[in-house]
Amino acid sequence: MTTVFAGDLALADRHEAAGIVTLTFEPRDAFAAVGAGQFLIAASNRPGAPPLGRPVSILSAEPLTIAFALIGAGTAALAETAPGETIHVVGPLGRPFAAMPDDTLLVTDATHFGTLLALGAERRAEGHPLAILYVTRPPGPAGPVSTQEQDALLIQMLAPHAAGLRAVSACALEAALTRSDAGAIVAGASDAVMAIVQRVAGDRGLAGQAALQAVMGCGIGVCQSCVRPMRDGSAALVCEGPVFALDRPVFAADARDAA
């Protein structure tokens, strides 16, 4: 059984723009072999800081960097950490993405950008960047900014790692996927988007991987709070995931059909 690091990491750098916070830590050997898809549990060390119910994707191992959107009190508390202060982390957790062909299409939106940004960066570093399809949101608020502003920033963050990046609305997603010449799909996005991706991939016979999220308590498979329904039962994300075969998860948009 692999060991897991649990302790305080000192913050080396902090950046915030359009409601997206990026934190970079002082180096730590425990995270040297992190792969895209893995994550950590982070907790602010400031007295009285509220707990954060979801884990945070690891963007890169060297330097150790995480990124998240400002959503509520937990992320706000984490975002207030200043360089030199420490954050309590547990990780690395979960299983990384499996190998994938070079003609894989990466699909993501604002909800899962961290995980797929990590994958995009990893593939570019290996010399095999992937095509990226970013699904934009309807106009509305996104924490302290608008969805358009935040989507624009996320597209800007993804673009350098892409072998071509295209942004589409959810309405245009199915057509874009159908016309794509991808040989496989890797996706991490809202359930509504994932339901479309799963269906089109199934219709076209495309293999794929799905990066899932769940509220998570312990991160090591004890509390069983991260269970998500699968077509063959259920799975604890931290133990078997967070990356699954694309055809396995039940996404909310198709929950009735999958019952």
Added chain:
Amino acid sequence: MSASADVSRADASASGTADLSVAIGSVMLANPVLPASGTFGHQHERLFDLDRLGALVPKTVMPAARPGHPPRRLVETAGGLVNAIGIPSVGLEAFLADVLPRYLGRRSPVVVSVSADSAEDFAAMVLRLKGTGAAAMELNLSCPNLDAGGRAFALDPEATHAVVAACRAATLMPLWCKLSPNAAAPGDVAAAAQAAGADALVVANTITALVMADGKPALANRTGGLSGAPLKPVNLRLVDEIARRTALPIIGCGGVATLADALDYFAAGACAVALGTATLSRPLAMVHLVEALERHCAERGVTVRDLVRRGP
């Protein structure tokens, strides 16, 4: 203060170590820090030596396998968490075959947490667990009592008495009753548990709570149990009341994260503490608390038992 106690304190002070041992009835613990059931597992050995804990308390086991509640099972709120995990279980036989062996054979005693839907099923479980290596059994009485329309055993002194008495008739093993802050008269429930033969009390479980998200319950089960820092003053009050009603050893549970929390529970009458929510995001919290208690006692030349206040 006895001469032997004076010697114990002098030795502790001189060596820089401290006597953290505590007796929970007939079960001797090396230190008074335990995990709350549901928040600890053998998986923690990836992070620390499990023998650092006063006892090992795996997830509550049910008679038969069950999946637990559908997701969403956990939501954060008001500085704590509300959970409706639903006690997923592999069932008792699979627990005995595949799970319990992962905990036995260590220095720390194993406390098996059990729950069931009837007093009869509770008794059958404790009978089955006799001789399997468990040092004690925690009776999780917060499960619905199907013989009483689904009302949790721990809400009623009579139902609590029935379960404990049935289990006591089935075994002489130590029985620890986990009580509920939802009870209208927790002192009466504790007294009933004692009268029926309980050896210790775990005070207490989570308190029923509701969290809304976009105008709808956040959890699939609608309500869940509130835990963490917001629960501490509630359960601390229970410990204080129950410590004045019974002479049973009390394991305080609810919002324990730091040395200050543990000292508060000791001052209220608990002789040990169980950590739950704090362990989720900080899995080394229990180990750090043991270390803090060691320093605290060594600096003052006291044992952990000197920190416990019982009586009116």
